[in-house]
Amino acid sequence: MKPAILFAAIVGALAGAGGVALTHLQPFSARPAHELPRLTLDQGASGELTSQSHLNLSDGLRSMAFELQAQAGQLISLTASGPLQSQISVLRDGRLVARRQACEYCDDEQQNQNRGSTLGLRIDHTGPYVVAVSGIDASAYGPFQLTARAFPAYTGDPLQPGQNLTDLAMGKLKAYRLNIVEDGLYTITMDADHVSLDPYLRLRGPGKRSERLRLEDDDSGGRQNARIRAYLKAGSYILHATSATDMSTFQGPFTLGVQREALPKNLDLKDGARLSLDKFSYTGLLTGAEQNFTVALEQPTLLTLEMDAQGAGGGFHMGLHQSSTSRSDDQIQVLRAVVPAGTHTVTVPQGASGGLFSLTLAGEPAPANAGGGPIAVGERRHAVLPAGVKREIYTLAIEEEGEYLIDMRSEAFDSYLVLNRDGQDIHQDDDSGGGYDARLEAFLFPGEYLLQAVSLDNNDSPAEYELQVRRN
Numbered sequence: 001m002k003p004a005i006l007f008a009a010i011v012g013a014l015a016g017a018g019g020v021a022l023t024h025l026q027p028f029s030a031r032p033a034h035e036l037p038r039l040t041l042d043q044g045a046s047g048e049l050t051s052q053s054h055l056n057l058s059d060g061l062r063s064m065a066f067e068l069q070a071q072a073g074q075l076i077s078l079t080a081s082g083p084l085q086s087q088i089s090v091l092r093d094g095r096l097v098a099r100r101q102a103c104e105y106c107d108d109e110q111q112n113q114n115r116g117s118t119l120g121l122r123i124d125h126t127g128p129y130v131v132a133v134s135g136i137d138a139s140a141y142g143p144f145q146l147t148a149r150a151f152p153a154y155t156g157d158p159l160q161p162g163q164n165l166t167d168l169a170m171g172k173l174k175a176y177r178l179n180i181v182e183d184g185l186y187t188i189t190m191d192a193d194h195v196s197l198d199p200y201l202r203l204r205g206p207g208k209r210s211e212r213l214r215l216e217d218d219d220s221g222g223r224q225n226a227r228i229r230a231y232l233k234a235g236s237y238i239l240h241a242t243s244a245t246d247m248s249t250f251q252g253p254f255t256l257g258v259q260r261e262a263l264p265k266n267l268d269l270k271d272g273a274r275l276s277l278d279k280f281s282y283t284g285l286l287t288g289a290e291q292n293f294t295v296a297l298e299q300p301t302l303l304t305l306e307m308d309a310q311g312a313g314g315g316f317h318m319g320l321h322q323s324s325t326s327r328s329d330d331q332i333q334v335l336r337a338v339v340p341a342g343t344h345t346v347t348v349p350q351g352a353s354g355g356l357f358s359l360t361l362a363g364e365p366a367p368a369n370a371g372g373g374p375i376a377v378g379e380r381r382h383a384v385l386p387a388g389v390k391r392e393i394y395t396l397a398i399e400e401e402g403e404y405l406i407d408m409r410s411e412a413f414d415s416y417l418v419l420n421r422d423g424q425d426i427h428q429d430d431d432s433g434g435g436y437d438a439r440l441e442a443f444l445f446p447g448e449y450l451l452q453a454v455s456l457d458n459n460d461s462p463a464e465y466e467l468q469v470r471r472n
Contacts, residue, residue, distance in 0.1 A: 044147035118252035197415030309357035404472035410465035
């Protein structure tokens with residue numbers, strides 16, 4: 001290939017597929033291809049884009065090209081670092097092989113933090129390749145360092161505990177099989193050489209689709225690295241390695257590690273355990289099986305429970321009271337409720353698996369004007385939702401069948417009503433009372449019902465409401 005045609009192919013590829021590249025060939029292009037600056041594996045090269053660098057007249061990008069000798073089957077990582085905001089293209093015989101462009105979904109701040117660029121590719125043919133470094137736009141100038149590293153190709157063998165694997169991201173999701181021989185607590189890590197890769201892990205377990213373990217993590221490993229810590233049962237798992245941003249950033253080397261951990265000696269929360277307000281914190285293990293704990297209260301109590309499972313587990317409940325994600329920390333599940341005297345069960349549902357978790361609980365006497373408890377037909381109740389409480393639960397006894405009206409009014413929050421019988425929600429309403437007030441109109445048969453008075457807003461302070469039940 002003639003030198004002028006070679007460089008026209010380079011800048012044509014940089015201009016984008018389907019476009020016409022208008023190029024300005026400067027003295028550099030008159031040099032034979034084999035006289036391009038050499039890029040040697042594990043040694044690197046340096047350069048600088050200036051106003052004298054090769055110019056693509058269709059978009060104004062400046063570029064500098066290098067020659068790289070590579071062997072078929074090699075996995076190559078190319079990294080351009082330094083002040084230049086760069087992108088990398090690789091060509092063979094004048095045809096574009098791979099390109100790392102600027103992140104499509106990154107904002108200006110993210111682009112500025114990740115000025116360098118990394119590209120991973122598999123070499124299909126032995127011989128010379130042209131590696132071109134260009135700016136991300138027409139105003140990008142400055143020095144850069146270009147390095148090339150070769151990595152052994154992943155053989156496809158299943159991962160095993162105690163193993164560390166270095167692999168190369170090339171813009172597509174990477175899938176691995178993980179074999180676990182013994183039940184236990186395991187930590188799976190994904191560490192990247194460059195933060196721009198932004199590792200993300202997904203773990204899928206064996207068994208029926210509806211019962212499979214599903215865990216994901218983004219940044220628990222620190223420095224945007226991913227880490228999953230979970231109690232895994234023996235079996236075959238699928239591990240996905242990808243990027244938390246977009247696949248254009250999933251380029252370059254990363255390391256996967258799988259390690260088994262010894263269970264801590266301070267595990268004091270097992271299925272069937274009794275909780276006490278005298279003990280502030282407990283440590284347990286999410287195994288995938290349902291777990292139930294009981295707490296006995298001598299008086300109506302404003303109870304707060306917090307569960308920290310590093311984002312895994314999916315929550316817990318106490319009767320009709322369901323935990324929700326903490327507004328200050330999305331790794332923590334919080335349940336805050338006014339609970340009557342008696343023994344209550346805290347349930348971690350089946351399928352919750354994520355390794356170790358901590359459970360803290362605190363209680364104080366329920367406010368005198370808190371809602372909940374029995375409410376009679378014909379009664380109008382004025383009550384208060386304590387700060388942080390989303391619902392209060394009433395018992396309602398219906399002695400005669402017929403049409404009934406249930407109204408919930410508040411000037412402080414958006415009201416919502418749910419009527420439950422025999423464990424099933426049979427009626428619910430949001431705004432039928434006008435404005436943000438709730439109203440249920442229902443034909444009810446004799447029996448015992450549970451009535452949930454709910455706020456759809458987050459109440460940072462006590463909030464008043466009125467609840468009324470009457471015959472229609």
